[in-house]
Amino acid sequence: MTDASPARERLALAADLPLDEGLRLYAQVAPHVGYAKVGLSLFVEHGPAAVAAFQKLGARIFLDLKLHDIPNTVELAAARAGALGVSLLTVHAAGGEPMLRAAVKGARAGAQAQGHAPPRILAVTVLTSMSAEDVADVGLSGAPEQAALRLARLAMRAGVEGLVCSPREAESFRRELGTAPFLCTPGIRPAGAALGDQSRAETPAFAVRAGADLLVVGRPIHTAAQPVDAARAIALEVSSA
Numbered sequence: 001m002t003d004a005s006p007a008r009e010r011l012a013l014a015a016d017l018p019l020d021e022g023l024r025l026y027a028q029v030a031p032h033v034g035y036a037k038v039g040l041s042l043f044v045e046h047g048p049a050a051v052a053a054f055q056k057l058g059a060r061i062f063l064d065l066k067l068h069d070i071p072n073t074v075e076l077a078a079a080r081a082g083a084l085g086v087s088l089l090t091v092h093a094a095g096g097e098p099m100l101r102a103a104v105k106g107a108r109a110g111a112q113a114q115g116h117a118p119p120r121i122l123a124v125t126v127l128t129s130m131s132a133e134d135v136a137d138v139g140l141s142g143a144p145e146q147a148a149l150r151l152a153r154l155a156m157r158a159g160v161e162g163l164v165c166s167p168r169e170a171e172s173f174r175r176e177l178g179t180a181p182f183l184c185t186p187g188i189r190p191a192g193a194a195l196g197d198q199s200r201a202e203t204p205a206f207a208v209r210a211g212a213d214l215l216v217v218g219r220p221i222h223t224a225a226q227p228v229d230a231a232r233a234i235a236l237e238v239s240s241a
């Protein structure tokens with residue numbers, strides 16, 4: 001993706017809401033947001049029906065399951081996700097190279113079996129909610145940016161096409177890893193928006209300038225008094241960054 005991509009193709013709505021509310025909200029913001037991110041809460045409650053419901057609205061689906069298990073189990077799950085016709089699927093980079101390779105293989109096979117294009121596998125490096133202290137507590141050495149870059153390199157070696165990172169890491173990922181990885185940044189907060197549980201958050205303009213391809217936004221849209229205006233303003237910030 002390039003800077004010339006329309007803002008809509010660079011924005012995903014994190015639909016962490018009850019399904020009917022998420023669908024209603026996505027339908028309203030769809031002129032500004034091209035992807036619907038189906039995450040754990042929706043998938044645990046509704047499974048593939050949640051994916052199908054957003055697909056019916058014309059959304060590209062970002063299935064954010066953050067798979068992390070032994071390679072065989074991840075390959076099986078990624079194959080089922082690929083068969084759903086999703087565009088993006090997340091796995092945890094910390095699962096290691098064999099697991100990441102298995103995710104790529106499974107997603108490809110599952111998509112092919114159903115005649116879909118294979119989803120891009122995105123490896124989650126260090127969760128954007130984690131502070132430097134949290135990173136140290138789980139035994140990762142160095143600052144979050146250093147731990148994230150180590151995991152990013154590992155994921156790229158395993159053949160993964162994309163990475164999930166904080167906007168704060170996007171610039172160093174671009175510098176160190178080049179133009180190839182598709183960089184997805186949650187932890188997006190327009191100026192003045194509440195951080196909630198996010199620790200390493202930045203504005204939409206910061207993320208774009210740092211080299212992010214896709215920005216994930218949830219609560220800054222859900223909780224806005226006028227969600228459509230909030231989505232429009234974020235899209236404008238993306239396109240003018």
Ligand SMILES: O=c1ccn([C@@H]2O[C@H](COP(=O)(O)O)[C@@H](O)[C@H]2O)c(=O)[nH]1
Binds near residue numbers: 196
């Ligand atoms: O490191 C990560 C990986 C995934 N997420 C997901 O993105 C959204 C962010 O939602 P907000 O409401 O805008 O905070 C959410 O679905 C997370 O599961 C992330 O935040 N950080």
